[in-house]
Each structure stands twice: as structure tokens, then as C-alpha cells.
Amino acid sequence: MNERSRERGYVHIYTGDGKGKTTAALGLTLRAVGAGWRVFWGQFLKEGEFSEIKAMRSFGGQVVVQQYGAGRFIRGRPCEEDIKLARKGFDEIKGIVRGGLYDMVVMDEINVAMHYGLIGFDEMKELLESRPSGVEIILTGRWADETLFKDADVVTEMRCIKHYYERGITARVGVEK
Numbered sequence: 001m002n003e004r005s006r007e008r009g010y011v012h013i014y015t016g017d018g019k020g021k022t023t024a025a026l027g028l029t030l031r032a033v034g035a036g037w038r039v040f041w042g043q044f045l046k047e048g049e050f051s052e053i054k055a056m057r058s059f060g061g062q063v064v065v066q067q068y069g070a071g072r073f074i075r076g077r078p079c080e081e082d083i084k085l086a087r088k089g090f091d092e093i094k095g096i097v098r099g100g101l102y103d104m105v106v107m108d109e110i111n112v113a114m115h116y117g118l119i120g121f122d123e124m125k126e127l128l129e130s131r132p133s134g135v136e137i138i139l140t141g142r143w144a145d146e147t148l149f150k151d152a153d154v155v156t157e158m159r160c161i162k163h164y165y166e167r168g169i170t171a172r173v174g175v176e177k
Contacts, residue, residue: 009103009136010153011128015111015144018158019176025106025138026052029063032136037103039063042093044086044109044118044141045078047071050177064102066092069109078116086118097131104136111141121145128152 012028014021025041032039041056046069056063068089070081078086090113097105113119128137128151139148149155171177 007134009131009134011137011151012139012154012156013111013144013148013152014138014140014156014158015142016156016158016160017142018160019163020158021140021142022052022108024156024158025108025140026056028136028138029056029104029106032104033059033062037062038101039104039106040093040096040102041065041106041108042089042096042110043067043069044089044107044113045069045082046109051174068092078113078118083118086113090119090123094127097127097135097137100132100135102135104138106138107140108138109141110139111144113141114145115141115143121147124148125151 012025014024029039029041039056039062041063043053043065047067048071053065053067056065066089068085070079070085072079072082090110093105093107096102110119110124114121114124124139125148128148131137139152144155165171
């Protein structure tokens with residue numbers, strides 16, 4: 001951790017049914033990199049070389065990316081592999097947060113993992129309360145549990161008003177993937 005370890009880190013939650021939750025976390029990551037911070041990016045329920053993953057890996061060791069998903073879960077119930085990977089990922093992230101090596105820890109789609117019971121809300125609450133004071137935490141994904149809002153310093157709900165997906169336009173490289 002750099003000289004900012006003396007500063008207080010905050011907890012951010014980005015949730016809602018609108019586009020922009022992961023994008024908000026990416027914006028914070030970009031700012032953190034520009035400030036010389038080290039960032040750990042844990043992505044739950046996803047797997048693949050999306051454009052943002054490629055970009056973050058280009059920052060070298062300043063941003064470390066790890067995915068904790070089989071990449072197949074979209075609707076319904078997560079498969080056994082997704083459950084196992086989410087548990088493994090959360091256990092790793094607990095150690096990463098408590099280790100204090102990173103200034104910022106992003107848990108992308110963790111709200112979805114909690115919604116489906118892969119990670120317990122009490123476990124997350126305990127992690128947020130026990131983290132070193134200088135670690136900034138970012139939680140993204142739909143269905144954030146409101147019981148975590150009081151533990152957060154920033155809560156933003158993205159609301160979809162209009163999206164071209166409704167007209168059958170699928171995710172585009174460089175914009176959604």
C-alpha cells in the first residue's frame with residue numbers, strides 16, 4: 001500500500017437494473033491507477049477476456065484481475081461450478097482485503113452472488129467491518145441487499161430508462177463487453 005494507507009478507505013455500492021455498475025467501478029479503477037494505487041479486481045460469475053479485462057491487464061502489476069465464475073450463469077440458478085468458484089473467490093478476497101497490499105478492492109457482480117446465496121450478507125458485513133482502514137471497497141451488481149447500505153459510504157442505483165437491448169441489439173465489443 002502506498003502513502004495513502006493513512007487515509008480512510010470508503011465502501012461504494014453500485015446496483016440497480018440500469019447499465020453502468022461495472023463501468024462505474026472501471027472509472028474508479030482508472031482514477032486509482034492514475035493516482036498510483038494498487039487495485040485488485042475480483043469478478044464474480046463471469047469468465048472471459050472482455051475488453052475491460054484486457055485493458056486492466058495492460059496496467060501490469062498495478063491492477064490484478066481474477067475471475068470467479070464459469071461464465072455460463074445468466075438466469076435461473078448458478079451451477080455447482082459457479083457456487084464453488086464464488087466461494088473460493090470470496091475466501092481469497094477476504095485474505096486480500098485483510099492483507100492490505102491493495103489500496104482498492106473491486107468485487108464486480110458480488111451483489112448478484114450474494115442475492116443467489118453464494119456469499120452470505122453476514123460474511124460481507126463482517127469483511128467490511130474488519131477491513132484495514134485504508135482499503136477502498138467497491139461492490140457492484142444488481143440486487144444489492146439494503147442491509148449493506150448502512151455499512152456503505154456511497155450507494156448508487158442505476159435505473160434503466162431506455163436501452164437498445166430492448167430492441168434486440170446485443171452487447172457490443174467496446175461498449176458492453
